[in-house]
Amino acid sequence: MNNTKMQWFKDAKYGLFIHWGLFSLLAGEYNGKRTDHIAEWIMNYLDIPVEEYRKLAASFTAEKFNADEIVRMAKEEWGMKYLVFTTKHHEGFAMWNSGCSDYNVVKATPYGKDVLKEFQTACEKYGLALGLYYSQAQDWDDPDGYMYGHDNSRKNFRRYLDEKCIPQLKELLTGYGKISILWFDTPMDMTEAESGELADIVRTLQPECIISGRIGNGIGDYLTTGDNFIPAMPLERDWEVPATLNDTWGYNKYDNNWKDPEEILRLLLKIVRRGGNYLLNIGPDGQGDIPRQSIEILNTVGKYVRENADAVFGTKTTDLYPYDLNWAELTAKEHKLFVHVLKPITRVELLNVANTVRRAYLVRNGMELECRSRNICEGDPIVEVELPEELRQQKNYAVCIELEEEWPVFEPIRG
Ligand code: FHN
Numbered sequence: 001m002n003n004t005k006m007q008w009f010k011d012a013k014y015g016l017f018i019h020w021g022l023f024s025l026l027a028g029e030y031n032g033k034r035t036d037h038i039a040e041w042i043m044n045y046l047d048i049p050v051e052e053y054r055k056l057a058a059s060f061t062a063e064k065f066n067a068d069e070i071v072r073m074a075k076e077e078w079g080m081k082y083l084v085f086t087t088k089h090h091e092g093f094a095m096w097n098s099g100c101s102d103y104n105v106v107k108a109t110p111y112g113k114d115v116l117k118e119f120q121t122a123c124e125k126y127g128l129a130l131g132l133y134y135s136q137a138q139d140w141d142d143p144d145g146y147m148y149g150h151d152n153s154r155k156n157f158r159r160y161l162d163e164k165c166i167p168q169l170k171e172l173l174t175g176y177g178k179i180s181i182l183w184f185d186t187p188m189d190m191t192e193a194e195s196g197e198l199a200d201i202v203r204t205l206q207p208e209c210i211i212s213g214r215i216g217n218g219i220g221d222y223l224t225t226g227d228n229f230i231p232a233m234p235l236e237r238d239w240e241v242p243a244t245l246n247d248t249w250g251y252n253k254y255d256n257n258w259k260d261p262e263e264i265l266r267l268l269l270k271i272v273r274r275g276g277n278y279l280l281n282i283g284p285d286g287q288g289d290i291p292r293q294s295i296e297i298l299n300t301v302g303k304y305v306r307e308n309a310d311a312v313f314g315t316k317t318t319d320l321y322p323y324d325l326n327w328a329e330l331t332a333k334e335h336k337l338f339v340h341v342l343k344p345i346t347r348v349e350l351l352n353v354a355n356t357v358r359r360a361y362l363v364r365n366g367m368e369l370e371c372r373s374r375n376i377c378e379g380d381p382i383v384e385v386e387l388p389e390e391l392r393q394q395k396n397y398a399v400c401i402e403l404e405e406e407w408p409v410f411e412p413i414r415g
Contacts, residue, residue: 005208006221006238008129008180012081013272013313014305015131016074017242017281019249020115021089022056025286028252039283040250043091043140044148050141053091060109065288067115071122078298079305079312084131084183084279085119087172089250090148092141096176100167103141120176131181132172136165136198136215137188146188161194169198173205182209187216195219212240230267231274234317240277243267245294251283258293261300262342265396268301268312269329269340275317304396307364311338311398321410322352330408337408338363339385339399346392348385348399351376352411356404360385363398371401381411 023040035042043053074080088094094104096116102108105115116132123130137157139145144160146152173179182202187195195217202209213224222238225231230241245264246255264280271278282294305312315331315338327343337355339348348360353373360371370386385399 005210008081009210009222009240009277010238011313012129013277014078014080014268015082015084015129015240015277015279016070016078016080017133017249017279018070018083018085018119019089019133019251019281019283020288021086021091021095021250022053022060022093023089023091023250024284025056025059027285028248028254034254035252038250039248039252039255040086040089040091042250054103054108054141057093057103057108058110060105060111060286062109062111062113062115062286062288065111065115065118065284067118067122068125070282070284070290071119071126071128073295073298075126075128078302079309080128080280080302081313082129082131082180083119083123084133084181085116086133087116088134088139088168090135090138090140090186092135092139092145094168096172098168098171100171101164116172116176124177129180130176130178131183132176132179133183133185134169134172135186136169136184137190138186139164148186148188152189157190157194161197165198166201169201170205173202173209179206179209181212182206182215183212184215184220185212187214190216192217192219225276230271231276233320234275238277239275240279241271242279242281244281245297249281249283251285251291253285256293258297261297262396264297265301265304266329266342268305269331272312272315273317273329273331308338308340308398310336311340311363311400318407319410321350321408322413332408334406335403337383337401337403339401341395341397341399343395344393345387347387348383348401350383352380352413353383354381354409354411355383355401357383358402358404360399360401362391363400369399380414 028039030046035045037045097106097114098104137146140147142160144156195215210221213220225241228243246257248255268278284290315333318332329340331338357371357373360369373383376382
C-alpha cells in the first residue's frame with residue numbers, strides 16, 4: 001500500500017459521517033408503523049413498495065439544511081478532519097444531480113439543489129477532506145440491485161452495475177473535485193472481479209482517493225470495522241470505526257438512546273490509542289436540521305479535542321500499558337506520554353512505567369506540573385505527577401509527561 005496516499009487518513013483520527021436521504025423524512029415511522037431497526041432501512045424492514053417510497057421525494061424541501069454550517073461546526077467546533085456523506089444509500093436515491101437517474105435530489109424534489117455540490121463547496125472552504133458514501137450493491141429502487149433479506153437470485157446485477165452503479169460512480173469521481181474516500185458499503189454477494197472493477201474506476205479517475213474496506217473481497221485500502229465495534233488492540237492495517245451517537249444512522253424521532261459525551265470521548269481516545277479513526281455519525285431530519293442532542297455531544301467532545309489536540313493528533317500506537325486504568329486513557333508520540341484524566345484524582349500514578357521523565361504539563365494551557373520517576377517499595381518503577389488543588393476536583397483534561405526516551409517503557413507485571 002502506497003503509504004503517502006494513506007498519510008492524511010492515518011493523521012485524521014476523527015471524522016463526521018452524515019446519513020441523509022429520503023429515509024430522513026420518515027423519521028422511523030411509515031403509515032403509523034414504527035421501525036425498531038436502524039431508520040434508513042425503513043423501506044426494507046416495513047416493505048414499502050418502490051412507487052410509494054418514491055413519492056417521498058415530493059416532500060423533500062430541506063428548509064433547514066445548511067451545508068456550510070454543518071461543515072463549519074465539524075471543523076471549528078468538533079475538531080474533525082474529514083466528512084463522509086451518503087450520496088446514495090440503499091434506498092437508491094441520489095443526493096446529487098445524477099445524469100443517469102432522475103431519481104435524484106435536483107430533478108425529483110422541490111428543494112432542487114445539488115446537496116453534494118453544497119458539501120463540496122463547504123469542505124473546500126473549511127479545509128475538510130470529503131468522502132462519499134455509495135451503496136454499490138444494495139439498491140432497493142433499481143429492480144436489479146441487491147436487497148438484503150430478499151431473493152436476489154433472478155436479478156441481473158450486471159445490468160445494474162453497467163447502467164446505474166458505474167455511471168454514477170464516474171459522475172461522483174469527475175464532477176465534485178477532490179474526493180478523499182470512496183466509502184462503499186454492504187458488498188453483499190459481489191465477486192472479487194466486480195469489487196475490483198469498481199476499485200479500478202476509483203483508482204483510475206482519482207488515484208489519491210482511498211477506498212473503504214466495505215468494497216468487499218478484501219481489496220479496500222483500509223479496514224472498516226463492524227458498526228460501533230472497536231478493536232481491542234492495535235491492528236496491522238489502517239482502520240476506521242463507523243459509529244452512531246444513538247442507535248440509528250438515519251434520523252429516527254423515537255430514538256433517544258443518546259450516548260453520554262464522556263463515553264464518546266473515552267471511545268475516541270481508545271480508538272486513537274489503538275491506531276484507528278473514529279467516524280461519528282449525525283442523521284439530519286427531513287428538513288436538514290441536526291438533532292440538538294448530536295450537536296451537544298459533539299460540542300462537548302470537540303472542546304476537549306481542540307484544547308488537547310497535541311494529545312490526539314499525530315499520536316502513534318505503542319506497546320500496551322499492562323494495567324487497566326478506569327480513570328484515564330493513554331496516548332503517546334515521540335518523547336511524550338499523554339495521560340487523559342477522565343475522572344477526578346489527586347495524583348497521576350503510573351505504575352510499571354520505567355521512563356526517565358523530563359517534565360510534565362497540562363496540555364490545555366502549558367501549566368508546569370511537578371513530576372518524578374522512582375521505584376516503589378515493592379520494587380516496581382512508577383511515574384508520578386502532582387496535581388494542584390484546583391485540578392483535583394476536575395476531570396477531562398490531559399497531562400503531557402515528556403520522556404527522556406523516545407517511547408514509553410511499560411514493564412510487565414512481575415508480582
Ligand atoms: O446498512 C448500512 C447502514 O444503514 C449504515 O449505513 C452503516 C454505516 O456503517 N453501514 C451499513 C451496515 O453496516
